[in-house]
Structure formats: structure tokens, C-alpha cells
Amino acid sequence: MPFIPCLKHKGSYILYIKLDQDKAEFICEECCLQLYEINQNLNIQRLIHIKSVQFQNLIYKAFKSPQLLLPNMNYSTQPKQKLNEFDKLNENCIKNILKDINTQITNIQNSFQLVQQELEYYAKQFLNMKQKFKDELEKLIKFDQFKQIIENLENLGDSINTQIMEQNEKILYQYLQDLKKMDHTELYLQLFDKMKYLRIEFKDLKQQYYPECQKLQDQLKSFSISQLGLIEQINLITFKQFNFLETQLLQEQYQYKILCTILSKINKININYQKIYLSYRDGLNGQAFWNKVNNQSNLLMIFKSKSGNIFGAFSPCQWVTNSSGGYIFDNNNKSSFIFSQTQDQIQIFPIKEGNKQHAIYCYQSYGPTFGGGHDIQINSDFQGGYSNLGHSYSCEQYQISNKSTHLFGQSTPNIVECEIFMLTFA
Structure with a gap:
């Protein structure tokens, strides 16, 4: 609403409506002060505020809350009080709900990043555990000897000949025979012990059971509740009662x-x-x-x-x-x-x-x-x-x-x- 100049006081603008028994009058703050000086018992609450400017700690915004006009029309104060409560409840509560929801959305967005980091961390730790088990197996079966045989052949390239191939085949055969002669029961027991140790190590690692994932789940539940709360407030437009204490x-x-x-x-x-x-x-x-x-x-x-x-x-x-x-x-x-x-x-x-x-x-x-x-x-x-x-x-x-x-x-x-x-x- 644009400012309306007061015709009685140059440089001042209309802020109030003063309603008497026989007339209604637009007045500015200077008019109001003059009236107050004349009559110290002037009921300021009878003035209808059409601009959001504070006077003696009383702010009335008739353009935002038209029910403020009702007392001056000699209506009962009870409907006016209910409408004021209704108006205040929607404005304050919905603003707070939206503020909470915006905060929750920001927190959830941040939590998704933390969950991604958390899952990547545990995946990395799992792959490290898997590598440790593989390293243990290679150590037990002396896998480096097998790799050495293959590397020797690869290094020869096109210069490889029949004699060298036969020599490496003999070495490979001996390696595989030694592998067969191993005590396989003891081998498997050692592997199972290593697996058991690694499983315990990994369990201890995630003893908090993915805290960021759990935190995100809690945030999503809270967001769902806030969404329902917003819907509940919107339903107040139909005067549906929110179950306040x-x-x-x-x-x-x-x-x-x-x-x-x-x-x-x-x-x-x-x-x-x-x-x-x-x-x-x-x-x-x-x-x-x-x-x-x-x-x-x-x-x-x-x-x-x-x-x-x-x-x-x-x-x-x-x-x-x-x-x-x-x-x-x-x-x-x-x-x-x-x-x-x-x-x-x-x-x-x-x-x-x-x-x-x-x-x-x-x-x-x-x-x-x-x-x-x-x-x-x-x-x-x-x-x-x-x-x-x-x-x-x-x-x-x-x-x-x-x-x-x-x-x-x-x-x-x-x-x-x-x-x-x-x-x-x-």
C-alpha cells in the first residue's frame, strides 16, 4: 500500500483510522499525538492501524488482518478473539514449520554426502579385508613362485625356445606337486582362522552400525512428521482443530x-x-x-x-x-x-x-x-x-x-x- 499524505500535517502520512459514532477519519501520527495531548484517556486500541508503525507498543495491521475492523462495528469480542488466534496461529506456526523444514532439507542434503562418504569408507575397508585374505592365501601356497614362473616366460618374449619352455614346465610341475603334497587340512584351518580374525576386525570397525545412515533415517522420519504438521496447519483453513495442549x-x-x-x-x-x-x-x-x-x-x-x-x-x-x-x-x-x-x-x-x-x-x-x-x-x-x-x-x-x-x-x-x-x- 503506498503512503497517503496527511492533509493536516505536511510531511506526515496516514497511519490510522479513527472511528467515532458519527464519522470515520483518516489521521497521521501527528494527529494521533495531538488527540492524545487533548485527551489522556484516549483509547489507542480504538484506532485501526493501516500501516505497520509502532505507537505505544500497539501494532494493528488492518490490511493483513481485516478482523481487526470487527470491534468497531460493535460485533462480539469472542469472534474477533477467535479470528485473531486463527490468524496468529497460521502466520507464526506455518513460518516456523517452513523454517524447520528448510533446515531439515539442508541437513538431509548434508547427511546424504556424509552417508556417501561413510559407505565409501566401509566399502574400502571391506576391499582391504578381502585383499588381506588374498595375501594370506598367496603366502600359504607360495604364490610368488608361480608368478615368478609366468614372469620369466613373459620377459623372454619372442626369444623363448623349446628348451627354456621345457625347463619352466618342469619347474611349474614341481610347484604344483608341492602344492598337492601340502597338508590341506592345516591349510584350510589357517585360512578359516584368518577369515575369522578379519570378520571380527570388520565387525569392530562398523560397531556403530553405520551411524550416518542411521542419522539420515532419523532425519527423514522427522521430515515426514514436519510435512504432516504443515498439512495439519493448512487444514486449519477449514477450521480443522490441531490437537494443541x-x-x-x-x-x-x-x-x-x-x-x-x-x-x-x-x-x-x-x-x-x-x-x-x-x-x-x-x-x-x-x-x-x-x-x-x-x-x-x-x-x-x-x-x-x-x-x-x-x-x-x-x-x-x-x-x-x-x-x-x-x-x-x-x-x-x-x-x-x-x-x-x-x-x-x-x-x-x-x-x-x-x-x-x-x-x-x-x-x-x-x-x-x-x-x-x-x-x-x-x-x-x-x-x-x-x-x-x-x-x-x-x-x-x-x-x-x-x-x-x-x-x-x-x-x-x-x-x-x-x-x-x-x-x-x-
Whole structure:
């Protein structure tokens, strides 16, 4: 939309529509300031913003979101609120989904190159193993003697004669006779021993079972989930409901990232949930926590600290109250992760390959605890505890200056709100 000059203030341009009971008026920022000086109680929210220029932290873009006109037409605020949510959800979520998909495509392209290098490496090692076996066989049957006979004849070329041919035939005959006289049982045993040794050597070489290939498979699964997520968002145009969590803590655009992360790790396409613990309803203490989570699996926990930080974790592991304390092993494709919701992104901290046995820690004298070390340790009063982020859950992908305070915003949890969802998958 081109700029429209204001007729009252030279050099200024129309930014707002001011709607009164008997008239509508185009005004610029200077007009707006004059109105505000005259009437300090002027309701700025009643002005309809037709340009994306900020005034007192209020930005209204009527051209992008026409539902903003509805309040001025005396419609109910509920449809306007729903339309605003619908508009925001599409814009924010689809942009984040496309951003994630673009990142995934780049990562997949890089992974294909790494897979190619990995397969070429293992193929080379296999051919080296094969050559070693061939070298061992040649050594056992003294193959160099046979090659020498052939080379001697080749070197003579056209000068070869009958006498020389007969001499070499005798040498060849003697070589073959010696080969027949060998202890073939011993020969085969030596070959089998060499083969056994080489097979063990090659098995040790690929003990990680082609990690780049496995990583690529995981990325392709995640890409498939993101594609389904994009389709789900497009379906919102028909007002199909996306199954977001009924949470007061997580922003919807970040819920998408968390839910898609869970789906990609569990390898499912849909999530249902049940709210099993709400601190305002059930109490913020260890006894209330264990009363709700004991023997439950697939729990998504969301916390808010006194500093206002939002963080949490998901694990498929079963929470089982334990009087002496014990770790629970994540044997479901390393599905456990910790997350943190910042102002501009959601950070995901996946469990490390070598720490799957330390996914969660169950101790009836503690509250929620994740990782060996612990990455998150919340006392039964939900106030004390500590964070040793990066011990069992990876955080190297983010530049975190203080790992002990990153999640809480302070050195101790000081939890003020907690929501726990039990997830089921289809």
C-alpha cells in the first residue's frame, strides 16, 4: 500500500483510522499525538492501524488482518478473539514449520554426502579385508613362485625356445606337486582362522552400525512428521482443530515444535493427551506429584520458575516411586529430551547416546528429576534443587553461558507453576 499524505500535517502520512459514532477519519501520527495531548484517556486500541508503525507498543495491521475492523462495528469480542488466534496461529506456526523444514532439507542434503562418504569408507575397508585374505592365501601356497614362473616366460618374449619352455614346465610341475603334497587340512584351518580374525576386525570397525545412515533415517522420519504438521496447519483453513495442549505456559508456535519432536522420536503421527497434574489444582509438593505420576509413562512436564522461565521435559519412561532412588532406562529410540522456551525460540536438549540409562531418576524424596548428574533436579517442595544441564542431555548446539541457571533463570528451581500431560499416540 503506498503512503497517503496527511492533509493536516505536511510531511506526515496516514497511519490510522479513527472511528467515532458519527464519522470515520483518516489521521497521521501527528494527529494521533495531538488527540492524545487533548485527551489522556484516549483509547489507542480504538484506532485501526493501516500501516505497520509502532505507537505505544500497539501494532494493528488492518490490511493483513481485516478482523481487526470487527470491534468497531460493535460485533462480539469472542469472534474477533477467535479470528485473531486463527490468524496468529497460521502466520507464526506455518513460518516456523517452513523454517524447520528448510533446515531439515539442508541437513538431509548434508547427511546424504556424509552417508556417501561413510559407505565409501566401509566399502574400502571391506576391499582391504578381502585383499588381506588374498595375501594370506598367496603366502600359504607360495604364490610368488608361480608368478615368478609366468614372469620369466613373459620377459623372454619372442626369444623363448623349446628348451627354456621345457625347463619352466618342469619347474611349474614341481610347484604344483608341492602344492598337492601340502597338508590341506592345516591349510584350510589357517585360512578359516584368518577369515575369522578379519570378520571380527570388520565387525569392530562398523560397531556403530553405520551411524550416518542411521542419522539420515532419523532425519527423514522427522521430515515426514514436519510435512504432516504443515498439512495439519493448512487444514486449519477449514477450521480443522490441531490437537494443541490446553496449557497456560507454552506458546502455541512452540507447542508445535515440541509435539513434532515427540512424534518424530516415537515414530507416530498423532498425539492425544490427558492432564494428570496441575499445580494450582493438585498442590505443588512431592506427595501430590507422586500421587499423580506413579506408574505413568509418556509424560510431558512443563514448569514455570519464579523468574518467569518456562522449561520442561518429556520421557517415555515409566515413573515409579522408589524409596532408595533409581534411574530408568530410555529404550525407546532415545525419545527423552529437555526443553526451554525462550523469547524467540524453543530449545530442545536430547538425551545423549551414552546416557540413555539415566533418562529419569525416581526417588520418593525428590520431585521431577532428569539425567545423571542431574540435568534437572527439583526437590519435593518444588523450590530447592539444581540444574547440571549438559550432563546427560545435550546442549552443545546452543551457546549457553551458564548451564546451572539457564533453565530456571536462577540457581534453584523455585517453581511457581507446573503442568503434566500424559500422552497417547496413534
